[in-house]
Amino acid sequence: xxxxxxxxxxxxxxxxxxxxxxxxxxxxxxxxxxxxxxxxxxxxxxxxxxxxxxxxxxxxxxxxxxxxxxxxxxxxxxxxxxxxxxxxxxxxxxxxxxxxxxxxxxxxxxxxxxxxxxxxxxxxxxxxxxxxxxxxxxxxxxxxxxxxxxxxxxxxxxxxxxxxxxxxxxxxxxxxxxxxxxxxxxx
Amino acid sequence: xxxxxxxxxxxxxxxxxxxxxxxxxxxxxxxxxxxxxxxxxxxxxxxxxxxxxxxxxxxxxxxxxxxxxxxxxxxxxxxxxxxxxxxxxxxxxxxxxxxxxxxxxxxxxxxxxxxxxxxxxxxxxxxxxxxxxxxxxxxxxxxxxxxxxxxxxxxxxxxxxxxxxxxxxxxxxxxxxxxxxxxxxxxxxxxxxxxxxxxxxxxxxxxxxxxxxxxxxxxxxxxxxxxxxxxxxxxxxxxxxxxxxxxxxxxxxxxxxxxxxxxxxxxxxxxxxxxxxxxxxxxxxxxxxxxxxxxxxxxxxxxxxxxxxxxxxxxxxxxxxxxxxxxxxxxxxxxxxxxxxxxxxxxxxxxxxxxxxxxxxxxxxxxxxxxxxxxxxxxxxxxxxxxxxxxxxxxxxxxxxxxxxxxxxxxxxxxxxxxxxxxxxxxxxxxxxxxxxxxxxxxxxxxxxxxxxxxxxxxxxxxxxxxxxxxxxxxxxxxxxxxxxxxxxxxxxxxxxxxxxxxxxxxxxxxxxxxxxxxxxxxxxxxxxxxxxxxxxxxxxxxxxxxxxxxxxxxxx
Ligand code: SF4
Numbered sequence: 012x013x014x015x016x017x018x019x020x021x022x023x024x025x026x027x028x029x030x031x032x033x034x035x036x037x038x039x040x041x042x043x044x045x046x047x048x049x050x051x052x053x054x055x056x057x058x059x060x061x062x063x064x065x066x067x068x069x070x071x072x073x074x075x076x077x078x079x080x081x082x083x084x085x086x087x088x089x090x091x092x093x094x095x096x097x098x099x100x101x102x103x104x105x106x107x108x109x110x111x112x113x114x115x116x117x118x119x120x121x122x123x124x125x126x127x128x129x130x131x132x133x134x135x136x137x138x139x140x141x142x143x144x145x146x147x148x149x150x151x152x153x154x155x156x157x158x159x160x161x162x163x164x165x166x167x168x169x170x171x172x173x174x175x176x177x178x179x180x181x182x183x184x185x186x187x188x189x190x191x192x193x194x195x196x197x198x
Numbered sequence: 199x200x201x202x203x204x205x206x207x208x209x210x211x212x213x214x215x216x217x218x219x220x221x222x223x224x225x226x227x228x229x230x231x232x233x234x235x236x237x238x239x240x241x242x243x244x245x246x247x248x249x250x251x252x253x254x255x256x257x258x259x260x261x262x263x264x265x266x267x268x269x270x271x272x273x274x275x276x277x278x279x280x281x282x283x284x285x286x287x288x289x290x291x292x293x294x295x296x297x298x299x300x301x302x303x304x305x306x307x308x309x310x311x312x313x314x315x316x317x318x319x320x321x322x323x324x325x326x327x328x329x330x331x332x333x334x335x336x337x338x339x340x341x342x343x344x345x346x347x348x349x350x351x352x353x354x355x356x357x358x359x360x361x362x363x364x365x366x367x368x369x370x371x372x373x374x375x376x377x378x379x380x381x382x383x384x385x386x387x388x389x390x391x392x393x394x395x396x397x398x399x400x401x402x403x404x405x406x407x408x409x410x411x412x413x414x415x416x417x418x419x420x421x422x423x424x425x426x427x428x429x430x431x432x433x434x435x436x437x438x439x440x441x442x443x444x445x446x447x448x449x450x451x452x453x454x455x456x457x458x459x460x461x462x463x464x465x466x467x468x469x470x471x472x473x474x475x476x477x478x479x480x481x482x483x484x485x486x487x488x489x490x491x492x493x494x495x496x497x498x499x500x501x502x503x504x505x506x507x508x509x510x511x512x513x514x515x516x517x518x519x520x521x522x523x524x525x526x527x528x529x530x531x532x533x534x535x536x537x538x539x540x541x542x543x544x545x546x547x548x549x550x551x552x553x554x555x556x557x558x559x560x561x562x563x564x565x566x567x568x569x570x571x572x573x574x575x576x577x578x579x580x581x582x583x584x585x586x587x588x589x590x591x592x593x594x595x596x597x598x599x600x601x602x603x604x605x606x607x608x609x610x611x612x613x614x615x616x617x618x619x620x621x622x623x624x625x626x627x628x629x630x631x632x633x634x635x636x637x638x639x640x641x642x643x644x645x646x647x648x649x650x651x652x653x654x655x656x657x658x659x660x661x662x663x664x665x666x667x668x669x670x671x672x673x674x675x676x677x678x679x680x681x682x683x684x685x686x687x688x689x690x691x692x693x694x695x696x697x698x699x700x701x702x703x704x705x706x707x708x709x710x711x712x713x714x715x716x717x718x719x720x721x722x723x724x725x726x727x728x729x730x731x732x733x734x735x736x737x738x739x740x741x742x743x744x745x746x747x748x749x750x751x752x753x754x755x
Contacts, residue, residue: 077437098236099319101359105436108356113471129216129237136355162209164349165477174205174349175483 111138242313258326259287270554361439402453405659499531547575615655624672624679
């Protein structure tokens with residue numbers, strides 16, 4: 012596995028578990044990623060453990076789990092991982108936009124699974140900032156793709172100006188600035 | 199029409215460069231066909247039975263003369279000298295070589311065209327009324343909104359991997375020439391009591407193996423909220439649409455399983471959260487786009503044109519062409535002319551490179567250098583002075599493009615079928631040719647009048663046979679091609695799905711069956727009734743009896 016974070020290869024410090032028992036064995040807790048079932052069953056214990064001995068917790072959502080389910084808990088997570096079971100399954104794009112835009116999630120948003128080189132820009136624009144892929148080779152290919160596009164029509168979560176915003180800037184019409192545009196996406 | 203500015207140009211250029219890299223990696227063997235497939239599909243490149251096929255978007259069916267010449271050039275240089283216009287206002291090239299494709303895309307970018315999102319599970323080329331901006335019955339010009347949708351939906355970061363392909367159609371007229379109810383989203387323009395324009399939003403239409411007409415989920419959406427509302431529909435669909443079964447993945451299945459009312463509630467709830475954010479274009483950007491669609495400089499002409507009346511009286515072939523192929527223009531003294539791509543015995547929707555060049559020149563001579571491509575796979579000259587119609591028709595006649603059959607029985611919509619398509623069960627093109635050859639008699643075609651006949655080579659229904667008055671579907675039974683007939687489909691504002699009339703016909707019987715169906719209509723019709731009106735009045739039984747005999751009709755019924 013190889014991790015890309017903030018546009019560079021990085022070490023993956025996060026431990027993955029789907030067993031609560033295993034989770035308890037880690038002291039201090041984490042950094043560890045749990046799934047929604049574990050979080051729901053053991054939320055209070057996990058939070059108590061963190062309060063007692065410290066720790067860092069991340070959450071993994073499957074494509075069918077809407078972020079609304081954990082909207083109130085988002086402050087507890089230092090990372091949320093969304094999965095692309097197949098590259099054609101685009102539900103995580105909506106999950107990402109909702110997490111970032113609607114629910115204001117600020118920490119690491121990680122994509123894992125079947126990630127193609129040519130999807131990376133879409134993912135960045137939906138608010139992902141880290142990517143877990145199968146091999147180093149894949150990671151390098153993916154990094155190249157980031158440079159390919161500079162122009163987009165829709166406002167999104169990367170900080171780039173959209174084509175309509177650039178038009179307004181060039182043609183001098185009174186309109187939203189780039190920053191307005193990126194900020195306005197946060198609903 | 200819309201012109202790219204520096205940003206649109208830069209955007210498409212980046213895309214072509216990206217694809218050039220992908221093709222190079224494929225040819226060098228760094229990419230397997232499996233890995234290359236999703237990439238080429240994002241650029242409209244399909245692998246068909248015999249070769250690659252490139253589908254180029256003609257946004258909302260509008261073309262300039264310059265663009266048409268470029269299509270002719272591509273057909274001549276990179277294909278076998280022709281192109282095929284589709285029901286979705288696209289053009290397909292059937293024989294490009296893989297390593298030529300980036301160059302073709304470069305050529306297209308030169309004239310502000312591309313093949314982005316003409317395939318894949320994304321928002322496809324937005325279609326519109328081919329008579330947009332010129333039709334006498336129009337409320338407002340739908341091209342402005344189709345262009346706004348085109349820009350918004352292009353490489354949308356969230357909606358490029360939907361459960362299934364997604365098609366949007368827009369009309370600004372009460373008479374629907376864009377089959378809006380047959381689309382995933384259909385938008386039909388209305389005005390509210392204050393006279394402000396807005397859209398009726400219809401969702402969940404589609405053809406394929408489960409033909410369904412879209413349901414209205416909102417009666418009136420003010421135009422300023424168009425994009426946020428579309429975003430709400432797409433977000434609900436992206437999250438809840440089925441992904442486990444490709445035949446159940448279209449939004450129509452979701453709307454059906456949730457119920458239109460519940461689906462509308464989900465959309466409204468999502469929309470409430472986003473309706474005031476940045477996605478809707480500010481007024482000045484909408485005005486900027488609208489300015490491109492300002493009417494051309496028409497001459498002040500009297501609406502009555504005695505020269506035209508004389509010509510009509512003098513030449514019965516010309517008179518027949520005017521009757522079927524010319525419709526009213528909103529500007530006095532002008533008319534809208536359909537150029538039929540359906541010569542009797544020809545391949546529906548095909549145009550040769552020479553024809554494309556010639557038509558481009560005609561659009562400059564008899565108009566403002568603009569052309570339209572229609573859902574019916576014909577071309578349209580939108581701005582012809584009435585006094586020029588005779589000269590235009592003579593020129594077209596000399597190019598084998600003057601057939602007087604728009605809206606007639608030989609104006610057949612046919613998909614490529616087994617001659618090209620790797621999903622096909624049966625051939626469509628030879629069947630269309632055989633049927634149209636039965637109706638070469640001008641007087642007989644006029645007598646039969648308005649009717650639609652569509653032929654699809656498999657249940658994917660690319661030729662929209664479900665919404666044709668006479669629909670023909672190719673099926674394969676133990677290795678033999680058969681043709682199933684549906685009657686009663688309607689593609690206009692009262693869209694309806696046709697019903698199967700009985701057992702299928704083989705390839706030698708099908709043209710006879712069509713003639714029998716037409717004869718039943720001619721015998722049964724009352725004054726001025728069209729085919730569909732007669733069918734709706736008398737029902738399928740008389741047709742069954744004629745086609746299958748009384749005994750079998752009882753069984754089939
Ligand atoms: S209807 Fe079937 S045969 Fe015809 S073009 Fe579509 S997929 Fe191919």
